[in-house]
Amino acid sequence: MSAPGFLRPPRLPPGSRVAALSLSSGFVTEVMGRYHAGAAQVAGALGWEVVPAPNALRGPEYLYAHPEARADDLHWALTQPDIHGMLSIIGGDDSIRLLPHLRPDLVRAHPKAFLGFSDSTVTLLHFLRAGVMAYHGPALLADLAENAGIRPFVLDGLRRALVQAPQPFDLSPAPEWSEARVDWADAALQETPRPFAPGDGWEWLQGTAPAEGHLVGGCLEVLDMLCGTPGWPAPELWRGAVLALETSEDVPAPTQVGYWLRSYAAQGILAGAAGLMLARPRGYSAEMKAELYAWVRRVLAEAGRPELPVVANVDFGHTSPQLTLPLGGRARLDPGAGRVTVWP
Incomplete structure (x- = not known):
């Protein structure tokens, strides 16, 4: 079940x-080396053949100078009949420069699964604005090239969201998590597992009644760049949505996140939202988390939404392993049952 349209x-x-x-x-x-490891792990675990787009491996200098070439790769993948889906290799900070070159008509005419996170928020919202579901989840160089193999939690999420016949499923907290940095250029480390800590579960910040809506969201820093541009979703796309919001390795201060949420309140987005999912914030101490959650409650109270269901510390975004969220698909938050159900 997907949202209308x-x-x-x-x-x-x-x-x-x-x-x-x-x-x-x-x-x-x-x-x-990391790229080839990711492609091999994807082939072995999911049976997908990873095919580089024509400009994808032309290097940082060329791609920085030619945002139109990056957009051309997206359009190439959409229109090639022997390409069945697309995934982001890695994020960055300037996908917003693709906006003048993007063609929503091609997304709508050739709906294919797109998978990514972080700066891929620009592309994920481009798909939603074209009326096509998109998938907030692992990138090739991140969880898909995870040292010593893709974690089972990631594979389970990918299969349910993108491979198996569509049916509703419950999300679950990751049994382990990590934000440990590894030198991706050191091929000798590829088969050495990173340190992972035991999972610490979700936190339900407020709300008692179940609520349901279509998923919209992405990386807050990228959403802040998009606000006011042609890439920003129209009000009707936000209305009735379950917002899925995450922060990057830039580790924005809890105060800054609160200010961003106040912008959402000023635009009427929080007033019309069905619920809120907050990702595990990368690089946050326990004190920073407590301050962040206080800011979330404060802004929602200011917006007249003290009853809005909010679940935090959810495993998507800039820590590993991460879930795959079907943006545009339905999500149901049930605070009483501690349950989140999605329709891929």
């Missing part, structure tokens, strides 16, 4: 050919 892309079963896209940073050419 959103097309669901076809599934990506084993044997699918998936285009790898550098829509932001061209950094991948500096860590090609």
Whole structure:
């Protein structure tokens, strides 16, 4: 079940050919060992063949100078009949420069699954604005090239969101998590597992009654860049949505997150929202988390939404392992049951 107006892309079963896209940073050419490890792990675990788009491996200097070439890669992947889906190689900070070159008509005419996070928020919202579901989840160089193999939690989420026949499923807290940095350029480390800490579960910040709506969201820093541009969703796309919001490795202060949320309140987005999911914030201490959650409650009270269901510390975004969220698909938050259900 998807929200009215959103097309669901076809599934990506084993044997699918998936285009790898550098829509932001061209950094991948500096860590090609990591790229090949990710492609091999995707092939082994999911049966997808990863195919680099024509400009994806042309290097950071070229791709920085030619945002139109990055957009061309997206359009190439959409229109090639033997390409069945697309995934982001890695994020960055300037996908917003693609906006003048993007063609929503091609997204709508050739609906295919797109997977990514972080700066891919620009592309994810481009799909939603075109009326096509998109998938907030792992990038090739991140969770898909995870040291010593893709974590089972990631694979389970990908299969339910993108591979298996669509049916509602419950999200669950990750049994472990990590934000440990690894030198991706050191091929000798690829088979050495990173340290992971035991999972610490979700936190329900407020709300008692279940609520349901279509998923919209992404990285808050990128959303802040998009606000006021042609890439910003129209009010009707926000209305009735469950917002899924995450922060990046830039570690924005809790106060800054509160200010961003006040902007959402001023635009009427919080007044019309069905619920809120907050990702586990990368780089936050326990004290910073407590301050963040206090800011969230404060801004929602200011917006007249003290009853809005809010679940925090959810595993999507800039920590690992991460869930795959079907943006444009339905989500149901049930605070009493401690349950989140999505329709991919």
